Amino acid sequence: MSVLAPPKPSRAAPAPREPRRLGFSQRAGRWDVKLSPYLYISPFFVLFAVTGLFPLAYTAYVSVHDWNLIGGQGDFVGMANFADVVQQPRFMTALRNTFSIFLLSSVPQVLAAIVIAAVLDANLRARTFWRMGVLLPYVVAPVAVSLIFSKLFADESGLINAVLGGLGIDAIRWHADVLASHVAISSMVNFRWTGYNALIFLAAMQAIPRDLYEAAVLDGAGRVRQFFSITVPMLRPTIIFIVITATIGGLQIFDEPRMFDQLGQGGSDRQWMTVTMYLYELGWGSQKSFGKAAAVAWILFLIIVVIGLINFAITRRISSASSAPKPVTSGGKR
Structure with a gap:
């Protein structure tokens, strides 16, 4: 007969x-x-x-009022300032000049900056000297650059026309022709900003792993092939950044065209007057209308946003096609 063990006493649950x-x-x-x-x-x-x-925000508030420099705030006019500005022939001329100077300066500037950065990334003697040298134009004041280049591109006694005359080429009317004036102003912008952008590209190039280039050399790829197959794809984020900043700065250009002549009005026929110069003329010129000037500022802001988004989409689509470098050989086989 089995004896059952006494039940064990149950332990009480611990208090929380x-x-x-x-x-x-x-x-x-x-x-x-x-x-x-x-x-x-x-x-x-x-x-x-x-x-x-x-x-x-305050500029948006001013743009919908009849705001005068002397009289101050006037009546609420809504979108009348925007409609009046868009219908002005000078606004369309300023918009044309702005886009022309922007394209003539930004595109060559980015391309030249990449090439200069690639040269500075090579094994050069006195590399620090050359790298600091390309930044010197950026240090010079834009007013000084504009005054010097306005003399270089003078119609009668300019150095450029003197050189062209020695080559048997007719003198160019830099301050009269529309395209010639845009080329002259674009050269000032490129002179100041190409070296600055080149140093940004150089910093991005130095962050690229060197073993990628060593593998490409073992595969027989030359310098040109390495540049287009490794360097350019790895610079995708930097290229997008430079393109966007160049777009913002190029559409807001003011100092260079303002100082291209002594009057600072964009030429006798406003052949190089930009949107920012037109804004200045509306606000502090004969009209002294802050409302219309604020409307121009907001139109320019919206244009920059749209162009910036388009540039971002295009550069991202182009660069994403070759987002990662691929080992290549001299014959193009992987």
């Missing part, structure tokens, strides 16, 4: 522990980890809100 309260120092440590990154970047956004967003 009260949650531990964090001390002030521990809470401060957690807040520091979570909030410190936002505090570090907050000065930029605060300054941008004060110097960027507020003027942009």
Whole structure:
């Protein structure tokens, strides 16, 4: 006959522990980890809100009012300022000149900057000297550059026409012809900004892994093939950045065309007057209409946004076709 063991006494469930309260120092440590990154970047956004967003919003408010430089704020006119500005022939002329100068300066500028950066990335003697040398034009004040180039491209006594005359070529009317004036102003922009963009491309090129070039050399690829198959695809983010910044700066050009002659009005027929110069003429010229000037500023802002988005989409689509470098041989086989 089996004897049953006495049942074991059941243990009572442990009482739930009260949650531990964090001390002030521990809470401060957690807040520091979570909030410190936002505090570090907050000065930029605060300054941008004060110097960027507020003027942009205030300009929109001014653009819908009959605002005069002397009389101050007038009646609410809605979109009348925009409609009046768009119908002005000078606005269309300024828009044409802006796009022409932008294309003549930005496209050659980006291409030349990539080539110069590739040369500076090679094993040159006194590399630091050459790299600092390409940045010197950027340090020169834009007013000084404009004054020097306006003399170089003078119609009667300019150095460029003197050289052309020595070659048997007729003198070019740099301040009278539309295309010639755009070429002269674009040369100023390219002179100032090509070296700056070249250093940005150079920094991106130096971040490319060197073993990719070593593998390409073992496969028999030359320098040109390495440039188009490795360097250019790896520069995709930098190219997008340079194109967007060049678009913003090119459409806002003011100093170079303003100082191209002594009057600063964009020529007798406004043949090189840009949109920003037209904005200045509306606000501080004979009309002194801040409302119309603000409308031009907002039209230019919208144009820059649209062109920037188009440039971003195009460059991203083109570069995504060759987003990663592929080992190549001299015969083109992988």
